[in-house]
Amino acid sequence: MQKLKILLVDDEKDFRAIMKVRILSWDSVDCVLTxxxxxxxxxxxxxEDPDLIILDYMMPGMDGVRVLKKIRKFNKKVSIxxxxxxxxxxxxxxxxxxxxxxxxxxxxxxxxxxxxxKVAVNSIFRKINS
Amino acid sequence: MVYKKNKLVKTGKQEDLVRLFAELMxxxxxxxxxxDKKGKIxxxxxxxxxxxxxxxxxxxxxxxxxxxxxxxxxxxxxxDLWVIKNKKPIIDKVERATRPDGxxxxxxxxxxxxxxxxxxxxxxxxxxxxITRRKRLxxxxxxxxxxxxxxxxxxxxxQLKSEFVSIVSHELRTPLAIINQVVMVLLDELAGPLNERxxxxxxxxxxxxxxLSNMVNKLLDxxxxxxxxxELHYGxxxxxSLLRDFGDSFKDLAQxxxxxxxxxxxxxxxxxxxxxxxxxxxxxxxxxxAIKFTExxxxxxxxxxxxxxxxxxxxxxxxxxxxxxxxxxxFDKFSQVSGFARSNKEGVGLGLSLVKDLVKKHNGEIWVKxxxxxxxxxxxxxxxxxxxxxxxNEMIDVINNALAKELSVHLIEVIIIKSKNNMPDKxxxxxxxxxxxxxxxxxxxxxxxxxxxxxxxxxxxxxxxRTISIVSIGKTxxxxxxxxxxxxxxxxxxxxxxxxxxxxxxxxxxxxxxKDKRAIPKQLASSFSIQKIFTGRDxxxxxxxxxxxxxxxxxxxxxxxxxxxxxxxKGGLCFKNRQKFQKGxxxxxxxxxxxxxxSLKLVGRVAWVVQSEEDSKGVVRNYKIGIEFFELNENQRxxxxxxxxxxxx
Numbered sequence: 001m002q003k004l005k006i007l008l009v010d011d012e013k014d015f016r017a018i019m020k021v022r023i024l025s026w027d028s029v030d031c032v033l034t035x036x037x038x039x040x041x042x043x044x045x046x047x048e049d050p051d052l053i054i055l056d057y058m059m060p061g062m063d064g065v066r067v068l069k070k071i072r073k074f075n076k077k078v079s080i081x082x083x084x085x086x087x088x089x090x091x092x093x094x095x096x097x098x099x100x101x102x103x104x105x106x107x108x109x110x111x112x113x114x115x116x117x118k119v120a121v122n123s124i125f126r127k128i129n130s
Numbered sequence: 131m132v133y134k135k136n137k138l139v140k141t142g143k144q145e146d147l148v149r150l151f152a153e154l155m156x157x158x159x160x161x162x163x164x165x166d167k168k169g170k171i172x173x174x175x176x177x178x179x180x181x182x183x184x185x186x187x188x189x190x191x192x193x194x195x196x197x198x199x200x201x202x203x204x205x206x207x208x209x210d211l212w213v214i215k216n217k218k219p220i221i222d223k224v225e226r227a228t229r230p231d232g233x234x235x236x237x238x239x240x241x242x243x244x245x246x247x248x249x250x251x252x253x254x255x256x257x258x259x260x261i262t263r264r265k266r267l268x269x270x271x272x273x274x275x276x277x278x279x280x281x282x283x284x285x286x287x288x289q290l291k292s293e294f295v296s297i298v299s300h301e302l303r304t305p306l307a308i309i310n311q312v313v314m315v316l317l318d319e320l321a322g323p324l325n326e327r328x329x330x331x332x333x334x335x336x337x338x339x340x341x342l343s344n345m346v347n348k349l350l351d352x353x354x355x356x357x358x359x360x361e362l363h364y365g366x367x368x369x370x371s372l373l374r375d376f377g378d379s380f381k382d383l384a385q386x387x388x389x390x391x392x393x394x395x396x397x398x399x400x401x402x403x404x405x406x407x408x409x410x411x412x413x414x415x416x417x418x419x420a421i422k423f424t425e426x427x428x429x430x431x432x433x434x435x436x437x438x439x440x441x442x443x444x445x446x447x448x449x450x451x452x453x454x455x456x457x458x459x460x461f462d463k464f465s466q467v468s469g470f471a472r473s474n475k476e477g478v479g480l481g482l483s484l485v486k487d488l489v490k491k492h493n494g495e496i497w498v499k500x501x502x503x504x505x506x507x508x509x510x511x512x513x514x515x516x517x518x519x520x521x522x523n524e525m526i527d528v529i530n531n532a533l534a535k536e537l538s539v540h541l542i543e544v545i546i547i548k549s550k551n552n553m554p555d556k557x558x559x560x561x562x563x564x565x566x567x568x569x570x571x572x573x574x575x576x577x578x579x580x581x582x583x584x585x586x587x588x589x590x591x592x593x594x595x596r597t598i599s600i601v602s603i604g605k606t607x608x609x610x611x612x613x614x615x616x617x618x619x620x621x622x623x624x625x626x627x628x629x630x631x632x633x634x635x636x637x638x639x640x641x642x643x644x645k646d647k648r649a650i651p652k653q654l655a656s657s658f659s660i661q662k663i664f665t666g667r668d669x670x671x672x673x674x675x676x677x678x679x680x681x682x683x684x685x686x687x688x689x690x691x692x693x694x695x696x697x698x699x700k701g702g703l704c705f706k707n708r709q710k711f712q713k714g715x716x717x718x719x720x721x722x723x724x725x726x727x728x729s730l731k732l733v734g735r736v737a738w739v740v741q742s743e744e745d746s747k748g749v750v751r752n753y754k755i756g757i758e759f760f761e762l763n764e765n766q767r768x769x770x771x772x773x774x775x776x777x778x779x
Contacts, residue, residue: 012304018311025320107303107343114314 003030009055028125038062424449
């Protein structure tokens with residue numbers, strides 16, 4: 001069973017740190033790399049070739065969409081999970097073009113964000129190992 | 131001087147001049163007076179005398195000091211003296227006088243010096259005009275402007291405040307999310323093992339973070355509501371399941387207080403178009419309150435009822451209840467129960483006001499029935515926009531996916547009603563007819579799917595409810611509307627071929643989301659009816675019915691046209707036509723009756739013309755024309771009656 005190499009992209013240092021601890025606790029995960037902005041993310045994707053990228057839709061500088069576009073230019077196969085608020089037309093449109101696996105709300109009173117993330121990550125794990 | 135050169139003066143018609151002057155002095159509402167150099171009144175007009183409640187002759191020779199209070203007369207004298215000394219007029223000086231009842235009167239005063247031939251001042255002319263009313267209006271205008279400016283600035287402040295709340299709440303979310311994660315990581319012992327004491331402490335932090343998160347979310351929602359930017363995202367949900375899920379999730383919390391949660395649902399499953407997350411919020415809030423305000427033991431009932439056009443959810447508790455004079459304020463912002471000792475005082479009192487706003491946004495209603503000490507019953511309704519009961523889960527998923535992608539979802543319901551004696555719900559359509567229509571619909575759907583590349587599917591059909599339900603998903607509403615029109619025409623054709631009695635077809639399309647991005651579905655109802663019943667003798671009574679007879683007539687301009695009659699009787703008929711006839715026009719009419727070989731030829735005269743239909747540009751498209759038969763012989767009369775009786779079958 002090949003465990004996942006995950007790249008986590010978010011501009012909040014503490015968020016990256018704590019989510020790394022959480023994600024590493026899951027059985028399907030091998031290691032978690034982090035990047036604080038789009039530039040670094042693209043760089044890491046090129047160097048490390050992760051299985052899955054988890055990134056935020058809204059970031060200062062290069063926002064999630066642009067990062068995604070850039071990555072997709074040279075890497076079609078990496079799975080992508082995006083943090084967002086409500087899905088809207090824009091996100092749905094490009095999710096189909098740029099192949100985003102899932103949209104997960106970053107904060108939500110009524111859905112367990114962690115659970116949703118875990119379910120998505122596990123699905124990708126199963127997909128890669130099938 | 132100019133006046134003296136006036137024509138009238140020259141012609142020397144003194145009597146005319148005097149008369150005109152007299153008319154002026156008698157009728158003008160302004161107060162006019164003539165004074166001499168010493169301030170004595172030489173002449174006044176009617177208005178002057180009337181205003182003081184006296185007569186003209188009583189004031190002649192008097193001065194202001196004889197008529198007015200001293201301080202006022204002094205002021206008047208000052209102006210008089212100025213005019214006389216300076217040989218210049220005072221024009222439109224505004225003065226204020228306070229009436230005995232405290233009201234202020236405003237007047238304008240004009241004083242003009244009078245000169246003799248040598249240019250010396252011999253007195254003055256005064257004109258005083260009451261401008262109290264005008265002043266009052268001006269004051270009101272000013273007050274209004276000031277008020278509007280105040281309102282505007284308050285609006286701006288309110289907007290700023292809402293934006294501020296929104297920005298701050300947003301900023302609060304990220305650190306809160308992080309703390310939440312940290313606490314969860316600790317509790318799950320991912321950062322090392324925890325002993326019981328440590329766990330206890332961390333749990334306290336977790337509870338506080340939950341409270342903070344709740345508050346921040348509420349603030350954000352409230353500020354979104356206030357700014358008018360809160361949008362509903364509709365989906366199709368099973369309301370029964372939703373209520374049950376939430377009820378169950380609160381069971382633990384309720385148990386701690388010895389409270390049981392019961393369900394009282396109507397029989398059928400209800401699939402509802404609403405915003406699931408917001409409705410969850412509403413239900414959560416109400417159940418939470420029900421538990422909070424029940425001290426211990428007791429039952430909370432979650433009730434669900436279905437009505438014709440809406441569903442009603444009830445959250446009934448046996449708690450402390452609400453005082454009668456407070457029930458209408460309970461949905462206000464920041465209103466809270468006072469004097470009730472709660473173990474942890476939560477919240478800022480925004481919950482119910484937000485719940486009310488969310489219910490209203492759905493076009494529903496919310497209210498409470500309560501009595502102090504005997505519990506509260508909170509009810510809210512949500513509109514049941516879509517009547518067909520969707521039970522197919524796959525279809526529900528398809529629809530929800532489409533809605534999530536913000537594609538247009540069109541639900542087309544074909545409902546066939548047969549009416550007897552104008553009572554639509556009393557009769558059921560014959561099965562063979564229903565099946566025939568069903569077949570046409572299935573065929574059309576299949577055809578359209580292929581040729582027009584539409585994602586259109588039949589959801590189901592229900593003979594008992596005489597409904598066939600279709601869904602079409604796409605980007606715009608153009609294709610579904612075309613489909614609806616085509617379907618309607620086809621069904622119309624079947625029905626007229628079958629000469630059935632009084633069948634109504636209601637073709638309604640629900641669009642979501644509509645162009646304005648308001649998540650309130652609009653019903654595009656295109657309904658029409660085909661009806662064919664009348665009796666020969668009762669014809670005049672049943673004006674609304676259409677007749678299955680074709681009318682041909684010769685136009686006065688020597689042409690021929692056909693039309694459908696609307697009403698036929700022994701004495702005449704009426705029909706619709708594009709052409710506007712003139713009253714009195716002579717028309718030769720040929721009535722073609724089904725099942726009768728020979729048509730009926732009659733002569734009639736246009737008795738009345740009425741505008742019938744206008745298109746969207748206001749252009750008249752159809753006229754309703756009434757024709758009176760004349761020159762009918764007995765035989766023709768017999769034939770008409772017979773023909774009418776025949777068609778009645």
